[in-house]
Amino acid sequence: MKLSKNDMVNYGAILVIVVSLASIGMQLTGFATVQDTGIVNVTIDSAAAINFTIAFIDFGNGTVDAGPAGATLDTEGTVTDGNWDTVSANLTLENIGNENVSLNFSSDEDADTYLGGTNPTFKYKVTADESGACVDNTASSYIDMNTTSTEVCTTFPFADAMDQISIDIELYIPSDSFTGEQTATITATGTYGV
Amino acid sequence: MDTKKGTVILVSIALILAITAIALNLTSSEPVSTTPKELQTNAGAGEVGIVINTPEGIEDKGAEGDLA
Numbered sequence: 250m251k252l253s254k255n256d257m258v259n260y261g262a263i264l265v266i267v268v269s270l271a272s273i274g275m276q277l278t279g280f281a282t283v284q285d286t287g288i289v290n291v292t293i294d295s296a297a298a299i300n301f302t303i304a305f306i307d308f309g310n311g312t313v314d315a316g317p318a319g320a321t322l323d324t325e326g327t328v329t330d331g332n333w334d335t336v337s338a339n340l341t342l343e344n345i346g347n348e349n350v351s352l353n354f355s356s357d358e359d360a361d362t363y364l365g366g367t368n369p370t371f372k373y374k375v376t377a378d379e380s381g382a383c384v385d386n387t388a389s390s391y392i393d394m395n396t397t398s399t400e401v402c403t404t405f406p407f408a409d410a411m412d413q414i415s416i417d418i419e420l421y422i423p424s425d426s427f428t429g430e431q432t433a434t435i436t437a438t439g440t441y442g443v
Numbered sequence: 444m445d446t447k448k449g450t451v452i453l454v455s456i457a458l459i460l461a462i463t464a465i466a467l468n469l470t471s472s473e474p475v476s477t478t479p480k481e482l483q484t485n486a487g488a489g490e491v492g493i494v495i496n497t498p499e500g501i502e503d504k505g506a507e508g509d510l511a
Binding site: 255258259261262263265266268269270272273296297298299300301303304305306307308309310311312313322333340342346348350364416418420422426427428429430431432433434435436437438439440441442 | 446447449450453454456457458460461463464467468483484485486487488489490491492493494495496497
């Protein structure tokens with residue numbers, strides 16, 4: 250039996266139709282094989298969440314010594330030219346969310362409004378408690394605290410092995426500073442793109 | 444003539460179905476979001492407190508003023 254050119258085209262078209270229908274059927278019904286599957290569906294929302302696990306540093310009472318222009322204190326145990334007790338605790342910040350965030354710091358006070366007097370300083374330093382906790386750290390040595398937001402870590406990861414940083418504080422209190430109780434609130438802001 | 448007409452119809456149907464099958468396969472690929480990223484933030488606050496006493500030998504003018 251000899252097939253004409255027309256017949257061959259027809260058979261080819263029929264073959265294409267059969268294959269296409271099978272493919273479409275699998276797409277629409279999902280039945281491709283006899284295998285069956287069960288699906289457990291869960292949706293985990295992403296969330297940026299950071300938390301100061303140590304949220305308060307108290308330098309306590311003290312006075313600038315008579316004579317020096319001012320006293321220097323920090324949270325690494327330094328007290329120079331003043332009689333404040335040494336402080337060896339720092340603020341501790343943890344990423345408790347499930348997203349890596351970029352981290353910014355700002356304060357409601359700068360050195361002039363917090364301490365007053367002649368050339369006061371209010372500085373902070375960020376240290377990764379766990380390796381990789383603050384990528385591109387711009388505050389690895391003491392820098393001025395500002396009332397405007399400053400990015401300190403381009404990435405503050407959420408992974409448990411690298412989600413904690415420490416913030417040390419250094420103050421220079423001039424002898425003509427404000428007196429009495431002074432408090433500054435430092436705000437840490439974590440940001441990520443959804 | 445009728446045979447040719449039938450072939451044309453058959454080939455047309457085959458083409459339409461083939462294109463539909465290919466399109467369905469392509470659309471079952473993972474979707475890629477083209478919307479711009481929205482920024483989400485979370486903030487925490489820490490406090491630094493200190494009590495600064497008046498240095499020895501310096502008059503507390505504020506206190507003096509209160510007394511006056």
